[in-house]
Amino acid sequence: MNTVWLIFLVLGALTFLTRFVFIALWGRLRLPAWVQRALNFVPVAVLSAIILPELVLNEGHLNLALDNPRLLAGAAAVLVAYRTRSILLTILAGMAVFWVLRWGMGG
Structure with missing residues (x-):
């Protein structure tokens, strides 16, 4: 011990x-200016590395089909984020699309 x-x-x-x-x-x-500029991308890179596998992997297998509610909800969230630049609306839209798709697909 x-x-x-x-x-x-x-x-x-x-x-x-x-x-x-x-x-x-x-x-x-x-820090040099180029390092400071590069550090601005760290949060986006880390968040992408965490979220992307959850959207495209299903039980360890790549699932890019249109019957993947996580992928479709993620795509909807990206569109909302691009159009509104609102974190709250992005989360709400992504979760709403996910829940509707899960309910509609019987999963």
């Missing part, structure tokens, strides 16, 4: 230090 606690402490310290270094250096560190 002591080994487990030691591992927890070491991993916790490493996690803290890797994050603290960037926070402590944030005001002193000058």
Whole structure:
């Protein structure tokens, strides 16, 4: 049991230090303009990496068919996001389309 606690402490310290270094250096560190521009795309890339597999994978298999309610709801959400630029409307539209399709497809 002591080994487990030691591992927890070491991993916790490493996690803290890797994050603290960037926070402590944030005001002193000058990043090139191209790095700052690239960092603007990090949230979109991370969110896409999380959401896309949920939309196109069904039980571990790629499902790009029109009977995939998640994919269609995701497409509807993208359209709403593009047109309105509203996070709330995007979520509401995507969920509404998903629920209607799931109900209509009997799933």
